[in-house]
Amino acid sequence: MLRIFLLGIIATVTWVMLRLVDFALLVVQRRNELRDSPGLRRLDHQFLPFAKDLLKVLVIIIGLMVVLGEVFGVNVTALIGGLGIGGLAVAFAAKESLENLIASFTIFLDQPFGVGDLVKAGEVNGTVEKIGFRSTRLRTAEKSYLTVPNKSMIDKPLDNLSLRTSRRVGFTLTFDQKTTSAQLHDIIAGSIKAMQGHPLVTQDVQMKFNALTPSGKEVTVQYFVDTTSYDEYLDVKEDLNYRLVEVVEEHGGVFAGAPAVAVPQA
Structure with a gap:
């Protein structure tokens, strides 16, 4: 009974933290809208959704760790330290996902394109609608919704057509x-x-x-x-x-x- 009670408290706290993340980023977005800066508008459309997803993932991971430690009595420190070869195997299995995650950070740091830009990467072209952890979503000229792995967006020569002067x-x-x-x-x-x-x-x-x-x-x-x-x-x-x-x-x-x-x- 105590475990169910603890599980409910942790789930409630985790849910509140997720809502606080939504609220905090919404406040930042509204402040940027009031300043009416093109650079801040680009931040709203590109970085804030990414930051929100990242913070939510961290909150959920921390919540799961607390559940394992407080509800099921698992030694979380020992668990993390004991991953060893098993963690390495998981890393190899998730190699492409990790590459796409690293590519997403590369996109945010180098900023070769942003949300709203018309881009062409290899045989793929369209207007960027969202940049996520693993993939970038494009709206093509045929109005289809195309999902491209972030690794593919930076591995190929990328032409940002929106930056052309003519x-x-x-x-x-x-x-x-x-x-x-x-x-x-x-x-x-x-x-x-x-x-x-x-x-x-x-x-x-x-x-x-x-x-x-x-x-x-x-x-x-x-x-x-x-x-x-x-x-x-x-x-x-x-x-x-x-x-x-x-x-x-x-x-x-x-x-x-x-x-x-x-x-x-x-």
Whole structure:
């Protein structure tokens, strides 16, 4: 009967400590919101959830140790000291989990990405929604919820797409052989002027008569859109595609067959 009473007291104290952890971190989050700092907002979304999970795990482990010692009379110190080879075996069995845990600390210390960033690691890409002990959760472009081990996030070359200063657009236009050199000069000059005149296009615009092939005259186009928003990037690209077609029509240019499909390198 006494054991059940002690077990109830320890469970109650453990539950209260877990609620205190929630309350303390909620207070920190509210204070950071009042300060309205971008750095603190990043802390709220990235570090605080991790810290809350870590503190709760520690509280639960301490609670279990107290239960073993006070309720079941186990010598906890001797138990921990006697793990020895058994503990080593467990460590080897949990090798990947330990690697992912260490990787999570590496992510928090180096901060290669944070919650809300669009990242690409190997063949995986998506928006970071949560960084946990073992894994990172990503929301892909298909709106699926992808769980990636933290070790995989730092073992591969990682591209934080949210930190790009601009987005590149590059493609090739092929004109019919009947398009004259004078028309090409006018088309290129007019197109460059149209692209440079867009408020979201940087000034490093390139449009060159790149090759003369049996299928036609190839002109390469490259410019950078000064935005990190994918939707805004698509709007700019569409707007300029219409403008380029208008310039070609104004100067009597003719595309060779169907226009080449431009695959932008985002």
